[in-house]
Amino acid sequence: MSHYHTCTTVSLLRRPITNGRLSLYLDFYPAIRNPETMKMTRREYLGIYIFAKPRNDAEREFNRSMIERAEAIRCMRVTSLINEKFDFLDHEKMKSDFLAYYKKKCRGQDQKWDIVYKHFFNFVQGHCTCGEITVDLCKKFREYLLGANQLRLTHLKISKNSAAGYYSTFRGFLNIAYREKMNKENVNDFLEKIETDDVRKEFLTSEELKKLAATPCDIPVLKQASLFSCLTGLRISDILNLAWDDIQLAPDLGYCVRIRIQKTDTETMLPISDEALQLCGERTEGRVFRGLTRSMVNYPLRKWIAAAGIKKHISFHCFRHTYATLQIASGTDIYTVSKMLVHKNVTTTQIYADLVNDKKRETVDRITLK
Structure with a gap:
């Protein structure tokens, strides 16, 4: 002593x-x-x-x-x-505003963090101290998410799979709060995740993709970004952030995209085809798909897909499914596809292999828009 x-x-x-x-x-x-x-x-x-x-x-x-x-x-x-x-010196910290801390941590994160923060804000009715973050409170928030309405379309319930994603994001944040000593105990050890329901992953066939590429779109940048996603497998969040500085000539004289995947916070270098590069347009400064916004992937995207005569329910994320499925169908091995999608685990990529009927698609041409 x-x-x-x-x-x-x-x-x-x-x-x-x-x-x-x-x-x-x-x-x-x-x-x-x-x-x-x-x-x-x-x-x-x-x-x-x-x-x-x-x-x-x-x-x-x-x-x-x-x-x-x-x-x-x-x-x-x-x-x-x-x-x-x-x-005993933690006493004051336990009385501090947990919501203010949470909001600060949302800065620089993807949109899902903001959505989960707003749901948690509504759940605690705008007031929560650090000392109130207990296993019981977090279990009640899990129940809340399973029955809550959406923030924007308030007449619709949150889907079970969305609730699972939100709760997973919330638990990830709790880990950060515990590491930064905002919580006295690691409540995550006592929380159960929300199980997801199997959902059919929609994708475009090779013929549908060609048909979409040949269909004019009211918003040219939306068409360019969508087809770019089909040819690279990149998510909307990464395409929105893509800058010209990220597109570089590789030693093999082909072009690569150097990006930090927003969802997994992983930096990687991905080769892209000449066709994908052409969709980026003329090289300038700043963002590649300038003018592209998240709102475009709702009604304007659905309108363009309908104009192409495609009846499937296709969201922007389905272009990533399209990339993965067509790659596997055309003979690319699952480990390579997994690396290109920047999956942490190859079992995640296995889902796409299951969508492809064994040997039936081995003759399909490599992905092309022509």
Whole structure:
């Protein structure tokens, strides 16, 4: 035990505040260092108040009871300091605004983080301290997501698979909060994930892709980005962020895209075909698909797909499915496709192999728009 701690004395002091009350606080002498923040502190306010001038027996009894409670805390602090335990310094942090911390952490993350934050904000009705983040609260948030309505289309429920994705994102955030000591315990150890339902992965056949490529679109940049996704397997988030600096000539004299995959925060180098490069247009500065917005992948995309005579329910993400399925159908091995999709696990890619009937598509040409 260090001499520093044997010297520390803890005194119970009081300070006048409003309405004829006194606030009780502890004074540490000399000051103690918070081992987490490294800041020196002399005082700990207990949140206990007494009457400055008690007027009757009831008020005197109240004062005696409160001083007794404060004295008990003082004794606990002395014991903690002797044992060099500083858990009590977390007290203020536990009262801090968890929602403010959460919102700050959403900066620089993908759109899903904002959606999950808004749902959590609604769930706790706009108020939550760090100390309130318990296993029970997080389990109740899981139940909330399974029955909540969407934020934008408020008449529709969140799908089970969306709820599973949201809860997974929330649990990832809880891990960060625990690492940064905003939560006292790792509540994730006690939480169950939401299981997803199997959903049919829609994709375009080689003929449908050619038909789509031949169909004019009201928004040229949407058509370029969509076909680029079919030829590269890139997600909308990565295509929106793609800059000309990311497209570089590789040593084999072919072009590569150097990107940080937003979903998995993985940096990678992916070769792209000349056809994909042509879809990017003339090389300039800044973003490749300038003018492309997320809103375009809703109604404008559906309108263009309908104009091509395609009856399937095709979202922008289905272009990624199209890339994977047509690659496997044309004979590319599953490990190569997995690397191109930047999957962490090849079992994720296996889903696409299951969509392709064994040997039936081995004769299909490599993906092309012509």
